[in-house]
Amino acid sequence: MKTIQLGTSGLKVPTIAIGCMRLNGLSESEAEVFLRTAIDLGANFFDHADIYGKGECEKLFAKAIGMNSAVREKIILQSKCGIRSGIGYDFSKEYILESVDGILDRLNTDYLDVLLLHRPDALMEPQEVAEAFAALHQSGKVRHFGVSNHSPLQIQLLQKAVKQPLIVNQLQLSIAHASMITQGLHVNVDDEGALSRDGGVLDFCRLNDITIQPWSPFQYGFFQGTFLGSDKYPKLNEVLDTIAAKYQSTNTAIALAWLLRHPAKFQPVIGTTNRQRLKECVSAADLYLTREEWYRIYKAAGNTLP
Ligand SMILES: NC(=O)c1ccc[n+]([C@@H]2O[C@H](COP(=O)([O-])OP(=O)(O)OC[C@H]3O[C@@H](n4cnc5c(N)ncnc54)[C@H](OP(=O)(O)O)[C@@H]3O)[C@@H](O)[C@H]2O)c1
Numbered sequence: 001m002k003t004i005q006l007g008t009s010g011l012k013v014p015t016i017a018i019g020c021m022r023l024n025g026l027s028e029s030e031a032e033v034f035l036r037t038a039i040d041l042g043a044n045f046f047d048h049a050d051i052y053g054k055g056e057c058e059k060l061f062a063k064a065i066g067m068n069s070a071v072r073e074k075i076i077l078q079s080k081c082g083i084r085s086g087i088g089y090d091f092s093k094e095y096i097l098e099s100v101d102g103i104l105d106r107l108n109t110d111y112l113d114v115l116l117l118h119r120p121d122a123l124m125e126p127q128e129v130a131e132a133f134a135a136l137h138q139s140g141k142v143r144h145f146g147v148s149n150h151s152p153l154q155i156q157l158l159q160k161a162v163k164q165p166l167i168v169n170q171l172q173l174s175i176a177h178a179s180m181i182t183q184g185l186h187v188n189v190d191d192e193g194a195l196s197r198d199g200g201v202l203d204f205c206r207l208n209d210i211t212i213q214p215w216s217p218f219q220y221g222f223f224q225g226t227f228l229g230s231d232k233y234p235k236l237n238e239v240l241d242t243i244a245a246k247y248q249s250t251n252t253a254i255a256l257a258w259l260l261r262h263p264a265k266f267q268p269v270i271g272t273t274n275r276q277r278l279k280e281c282v283s284a285a286d287l288y289l290t291r292e293e294w295y296r297i298y299k300a301a302g303n304t305l306p
Contacts, residue, residue, distance in 0.1 A: 001042030002285045004265045007167025008209045009144050011113065013076055015260060015285050017045040017213060018278075019269040020061055024053035026273050031064035037275050039074060041282045047170075047213070047269045049080035049118055050103050058106035067108040078114035078168075079103045080148055082121060089121035096132035100141055115142040116170055117158075119149045126161035133162050146170070148215075152204035169205055170269065171198070173214035175236065175258055175301045176227040182303050189306045206264050214259055217268040218252070227301070228252060239300040243293050249284075252277055256284035258297050 001014040018038050023031055038044070048058050058079065065071055081099035084090040096117075104110060115136065117129070136142040146168030147155060159166055173180060179195070180202045186193035205212050218226040220233070227233040228240070228251050240251040247254070259268050270281045289297075299305065 001282060004211070004267060006114070006144070006267070007146070007211045008165050009167045011076070011144065011167075013045045013267060014043050015265075015267060016043055016256070016281055017047050017078070017267050017269040018043050019047045019215065019271040020057045021047075021049070021052045022271050022273050023057045023060055023064075026060075026064075028060060028064050030273075031060055032066075034273055034275055034278070035061070035065050037278060041279065043278070043282055044074060045076040045078070045267075047078050048103070048107070049083070050099050050106075051080075051083050051085070051118070054085075055102070055106050058103060062106065062108040072109055076113045077107060077109065078116065079107070079112055080116040080118040080170075082118040089119055089123075091117060091121040091124040091129050093128040093132040093135075096129065097135065100136055104141060111140055112142045114144045114146055114168060116146045116148045116168060117150070120151075120154050124158075126158050129158060130161035130163065133164055137164055144168075146210070148213075150201075151199040152201055153199055155204070155208075155210070166210060168211050168213055169201065170213040170215055171201065172216055172219075172222075173212065173259065173266070173268075174217045174219060174227070175255060175297055175303075176220035176233065177216070178298065178301070178303050181262075181298070186304075186306050191304075191306070193304045193306070202264060212264055212266050214266050214268045215271075217259055217270060218255060228255060233301060236297070236300040236302075239296055243289070243297070247287055249287060250280045252280040253284040253287060254289070254297070256281055257287035257289050258294060260284060260287070261289045261294050 003012045006013045145164045146166050148170035182193045183196050220227045240254050244251050244254045259266050
């Protein structure tokens with residue numbers, strides 16, 4: 001599996017991350033086979049969050065993978081906190097520290113490689129986050145830090161207080177949810193495509209060497225379903241199938257190769273729990289679409305150019 005550097009960290013990671021949000025749809029023995037397949041394929045970066053399955057995904061992961069120090073050395077673990085059931089969001093120092101202890105306990109490990117703040121908290125105090133991160137770093141509980149669903153200004157506000165570099169921003173991004181790319185193509189154009197929904201997060205992350213991890217790389221809307229094989233996206237599916245035939249590949253791999261072709265060096269977080277689809281996804285790391293193919297796919301999804 002090809003690797004990229006995660007942000008400015010020096011940490012080498014596989015170019016495709018395994019998302020664990022849907023892991024609790026598997027039994028323990030199914031999860032064991034799935035996770036072993038991922039590791040055998042070189043996909044040893046796992047993305048969690050304290051809220052996935054209300055903590056059950058992290059617990060199942062640790063059991064299924066047979067977590068011990070030898071296993072831990074072979075994998076890279078990322079998790080997230082900050083979404084608080086019954087309240088909304090909570091980036092207070094106490095809640096971050098308490099959440100990480102819960103994550104480590106469920107994952108049966110004594111450290112996380114990466115901790116992300118899951119969604120912006122309107123009541124966030126940068127100094128409190130800085131104190132929490134400093135304590136987690138000093139104690140060895142967390143090695144690297146990042147955010148998810150954050151705008152450039154929110155990252156700058158946090159980074160003003162936080163001493164550790166924020167190396168990741170995990171954001172929704174797929175062929176069918178590509179406004180962060182579209183707005184960069186419609187600069188100063190008087191149309192819908194020029195609408196900035198994220199404050200120019202793509203260019204900001206590239207300028208600051210923050211790795212963007214696209215989440216839901218095969219979904220459209222907000223968890224409305226996959227565009228692959230969907231009758232809502234006939235043109236896109238036709239183009240993906242045509243290009244897949246050329247590369248003797250699959251629509252899944254081509255859709256992922258579309259993200260991997262972008263020079264920002266994204267690390268997509270895939271959510272499949274199906275071993276065959278996992279293999280197709282991993283094969284995307286070896287594909288390199290032409291410029292013509294990239295724009296053809298982009299337009300086939302209904303994305304526009306000025
Ligand atoms: N930071 C955030 O706010 C945030 C939000 C959401 C998710 N995430 C992370 O991103 C990861 C991925 O999210 P996701 O699961 O929504 O991503 P996804 O990879 O776009 O979607 C996976 C789902 O689509 C199905 N699927 C994929 N290809 C398919 C096809 N060709 N036909 C039918 N079904 C297909 C999969 O089913 P099969 O299992 O059968 O393949 C699975 O249910 C999560 O695990 C989580 O780690 C982060």
